[in-house]
Amino acid sequence: MSLRLEERLAALDVALDAGDGRLPGPLLTDAREVAERVRERAGLSAEHTVVALAGATGSGKSSLFNALAGADLAATGVQRPTTSHPLAVVVGDDPDADGPARLLDWLEVGRRHTVPAGPVPAAGGAPGPTSRMSDGLVLLDLPDHDSVVVEHRVRAERLVARADLLVWVVDPQKYADGALHERYLRPLAGHDDVVVLVLNQADRLGPADADAVVADLRRLAAQDGLARARVLAASARTGAGVDELRSLVARAVERREARNQRLGADLRAAARDLADACGPVPARRRGAATDTLLDALEDAAGVPTVVAAVRCSAVRRAAAHTGWPPVRWLARLRPDPLRRLHLAPRPAAEADVSRTSLPPAGAAQRASAATAVRDHADAVLAGAPDGWVLAARRRLDTAALPDALDHAVARTPLLPERAVWWWRALGALQWLLLAAAVAGALWLAGLAGLAYLQLPDPVTPVWGPAPAPTVLLVGGVAAGWLVALAGAIAGRLGARARAGAARRRLRASVAEVAQRLVLAPLAAETDALAVCRAQAARAAGR
Template sequence: MVKHKEETTDQSPLTLRLEALDEARTLGEGRVEQVTLDAALLVLERAAARRSLSAEHTVVGFFGATGSGKSTLFNAVTGENIARSAATRPTTSQPLAGIWGSEGAGPLLDWLDVAERHVLDNATPQNSTQQNAQSGTQAGAASSSSEKGSVRSWFRKDPKVPGGLILLDLPDFDSTELKHREIVERLAGMVDVIVWVLDPQKYADATVHHDFMRKFSAHGAVTMVVLNQIDRLNEREVPQVLDSLRGIMAQDGLTKVDLHAVSARTGQGVDKLRASIRRVADERAALSTRLMADVERTSEALAQGATWEPLAQIESVDEQRLARQLAHASGVDVVVRAVQRSYALDAGAKTGWPVTRWISRLRPDPLRRLNLKSKDVNPAVNRTSLPKPGAAQRAEADGAVREFADRASTGAPDAWRSSIRKAARSSAEILPDRLDQALANTDLAANKGSWWWPIFSVIQWLALVAAVVGLGWLGVLFGLQYFQIQPPETPTVEGWPVPTLLVAFGVLLGIVLGIAGSVFARFGAKSRARTARKRLNEAVRKVAHEHVTAPVSAEIDRYNRFINAVSRARGQQGRRR
């Protein structure tokens, strides 16, 4: 029934699985239902307490419904009339213990809260006549017919051989007394071996199977099922009832459980039941197996809905898409257009015709209006003058974050998908301000000119000087002629008067420079806008990473560690991607 012996090293399989369960419980805080987390904590606390107590004793609990003959069977197995059995039911109101190997059993029974204790190491079974006289039953017939000596004849307590046994007779789990049911439910989670005692009349009772046996389907390795009172059936009915019971047990998930047909009254089958109990106690593996089953059942509950496949880490393409969407929602396009127009204005003011440059300075600078052209600002308090995001912009940003979280959480259970969405929105209140601050502190080179500006400016001034000199020269010549004064001979070039050439050269050069400057300014503005967009997008990406991507990545990592821990708690190798 039990195949593996108790490991005692610090790194035993049970220890590792308990540690994994505790890790899974911690990681599941706020993501898994609290009732499941509480159940896991209870398993861990019980495991810690039970492992600190006697490992030499195997605790076997007899659980049964009213009328199943559980107490009579307990007496038959122990060979002592210590459990009360009578026609008036229920007869057992508190758990009582039959003990073989009293040394070390006290603290264990204190933990189980079992006050009534009977040490059976040196007891001698009474014969059937004595027992019938005391209890009104024939429970002792099993003892007198199958064993004549001490109770040690079926459970040997040799001081040289470690090992002990504690049998518990428990109240009926369908008792009308609520206190009785509470005792049964508590001890069902604490004993090392569970023995379900059924009777031919109520073996198919839904309460027995749905409320109790099915809940412990994972504990088949430390479970026995006893069909008592088979003496009430004729020989042909016994196999039929056993087959029916096996079918119901299969529905409960108890397909590999020992099934015993006994009669506590006549002693039929009691020896085989004793032998099964003795084998479990001798192997001394029930404690470990029971705790393993507790961990298994709790781990399954923790991982309910999990796909058992780790979530992929966030792809860079998804992060870039999020950054682009947030950039658009935060007004990066507006800033980029302002950079382009601001550059064009500055280029005109620096390279345009000197006489009309002042006109361009009268036009408002869009970057300055956005508070993005100030010098010597404190980055911690620097903000743009962009309009506050409207409903459309907020909806766009929220939609981008939600879409990002949904893609990242694909394949996770609903509770974990919700936690990933929550992580993505953990900075929703401050995200707009952080994005605005990122835009305000991005170096847009707003106050930086281009290499060609001073060249064009110098040439423009030279052209203007040439035109002014030419005009002045012509003016002097005109004045001398007006006053009938013979002017000096005017130099010419290829027949063209130099003053006229200076004026023409200055005006034409100014026009050419103006056209060339506008072309250069257009290309320069586009180049500056591209650079600004790249820097702004990178600033937005950093904010998105800090306030959206990083929390989501942390939650994904937490989920992956959770399913890894659950897998290890179930005795499987942790899955790592």
Template sequence: MTTTTPPRAGLAPRLSALSKVVELGPGRLDQKLLTDAGALLMRAGDRLKLSSEHTVVALAGGTGSGKSSLFNAISGLELSPTGVRRPTTARTHACVWGLEGSAPLLDWLQIQWRHRFSRASALDKGDSQLHGLILLDLPDHDSIRALTDTEADRLIGLADLVVWVLDPQKYADASTHRRYVTELAGHDAVTVFALNQADKLSAAELAELVIDLNDLLRREGVEHPSVVPTSAVTGRGVESLKSVIATAVGRRRAAIQKLEADLQRLEQRLGEAMPLGESLLAPSSVDEARRMGLTDALCDAIGVPAVGEAMENVYAERSSRWVGWPYPRWFAKFRPDPLKSLRLDDVSDEIRGITTGSVSAQSAEVANAVQALADGLSAGMDPVWRTAVHQAARSNARQLPKALTEDLSEVAPRLDQVPGWWRLLKVWQYLLVVAFVAGVVWLVAGLTVPAQLPAALQLVGDGAALPWVALMMASVLGLGALSGIASRNFVELGASRERERLEREMRRRVAAVSATMVVEPVERELGRHHAFYTALRDLSG
């Protein structure tokens, strides 16, 4: 008999997506949902590795439903004990049509060796359409024995196709519908309902029960219920049920359909817990505009513009001690100093404070900047993920102000150093001062010293040279004043450039610290969010 390998296209990518959801879900999804998803992945992995030539069909039902009798009727052998004991079936019995390759699957199902039965080839001549069937007679699901009840639940979840054996008295039993039937939405293709003991009903009563059961199942979410009336006593409907089972066995797709149905059910639960909505539109990384916005906010929190302005003022104040025409500076000592009214000494202390690391970033303003970034990035996210993004942004909240302060202290200006051209200009200006003083001495000497001088000093006493000396002195004063004005202009230009350099370097360092301590943790969470919702989308196929 030629069989085809069940197509698995579409199932593998969805299982891979579910694996990603399970990987990224801890802390975001309910633990029960994650546990169920992990169990489904394990079950799917195990089942897909086992025989695809066999279809596991489980007969499930409550005590007295005639499940074991129906099992014997389908198999044609008295394999499972029947009677009125509660529970009648204490252990699962299995009948295999086509034993080759079934052992690993039966081991996975945990069917005891003494409860495994194989149809001999001589007996299979009329049931060749069932080749590949593993028929299970499960313990009663409403058993008073907890052990058998648990085994029934386990095998109902592992079976490729479940045949629910219902009896006319308890077909609408609330416990059965609450525990099992309501969980069958989407499992229509791998679920059959056998309304057994039909021999106890008249034709009219049976027709009415079938209609009632169909309506009940549809209300429970089974869109297209497959109901087969049977009687293990008279054999009525047994062949019909065998035909339904044979169709599933022949297609070799029940295992895939069961996993797809389980996956669909889990997908619905995930969708209810974490709706897709517009979540895929959320950013997966921090864009450049938000990075710059964070850097700007942190620079304001640290006071970078104020530090730059203070540095520029201090630069100008310190230059007055080195450059400029000395005479005005000396005369200024005898009148109130306007620089003190600007409190430049305090500004200088502030700059020194940064140098020694005593100035701290404002924690509250830093926190506000981080909060604003997280708010903008998490808008529209599920509350769980929004909280996660905020936690990631604040993951280094305690260390961030200190890290910013320590890093910026490395770029604070050195107040014990001055530009070399300041020193050269100071030498030049004092040379002019010496020249002017020499001119004054010359002029005084020319006016007071007698004309009868030694030949070597006659030039000093020469009255004709005095105008030239006065002109030289005026030139020295003018040159000194011009060099003072020029030096002040150069100082202002240098101060502006130094301020730009300092602010640029401080901004660069603020951006680097924020990238490491804020942006990177946030991007990891955004990447996790994007991967999670991408996996949810892929899970739906």
């Protein structure tokens, strides 16, 4: 279903807003001018149809204007240019009435005449049944579009852009003029419904030649994108074809479709230019491109250094809790790598406002991160207009990446604040074993003291192959070392797992930074591109 004019205009407005600052400035300016012109014309009289006669010097445009109006209103002659200012004929209404006057003021046409509606004398003076002027017609005679006077050309071009129905008057000598087709007719491609081509002065040709020229003019119009434009031959001098042209104009006025057709065609043309400028909408790509970006940002954030520190710190903390108590303090003498980096476990509130002591990223790391960001942007915006890609790059705050990454690492929980349960369990077992060894040693010391004093030996229980005190001493020490060895092995395995978990949490933190500073801005740009392309295509659709 065809869009209403208001819907088409709204779609174009959305596309313009989405493309603002991204598409070429002249393109946006031209499209906004079209949208504004459409709004202005839509707000003026819908009861009047503006039909403009445009043509080159010597095409007989003013003579044809007089023939259509049935009165000698436009000056004609051999002096060129003949028409310096546009002339308007309002059929049926007083040109100074509110509706016609506001419309003509907008058109900037000061020379105004009125003629009554009804039959107009045809060639020979007899009124024809279809040769009539319809109430609501505003007929304009424009200055020559190829005038040697610049002001005349500017006035003509302004009215060509504002007329509802354009009647291009050509003559047998200049109908194929390159300037006419390249500068005026080709930009009107898609305006077939509101363009009429009239071969004037057809009486200067024989019937066969006139038919051949009309056929060639129709071919050229098709090449200009006006395949459905109406083409006819006429002669203002003999009146041939004038009645047909007048009837065509009368039908357009009575149907009151020309205004909306012209405005819709203008909007479609502007929207097509926007859609073409947008190019294809690139597909969203994550996968390898995003992984490469995150890898580079991890490297720039010092994640490998932090992960290695987490592993060493976890081993150190495990040894401090599960090692043999008499030598456990030696583990505490080794510096904690996480504390040295200001990454030791601490409350979340403190972590949120702290910074790390990680060494700053080197030149190679910074270059790698910048290259990864640029490559990711290029991959996401593949196929987008250059202006859009540059606008997206301007939105990427790469200067904020180092601080943001450092803060992300600082607030990432790396190790639990409290010792894990099995550390505490092995630590308690170690103290029990140490207590047993100490008890055995004291027992043996007591027995040795009794022997030294030559006191009777008390009965010493035997546990297995050895006396109980020996079992307690030797077994406590041996079991303590075995438990310490098991704790060391388990601590290294646990440290590896904790380092892996810390790496995943760090990658998630880096991904949050990438999302905020890289991925989200790029997504906004691709979304804007999709909106611009979709709305421009909607406004350009039939």
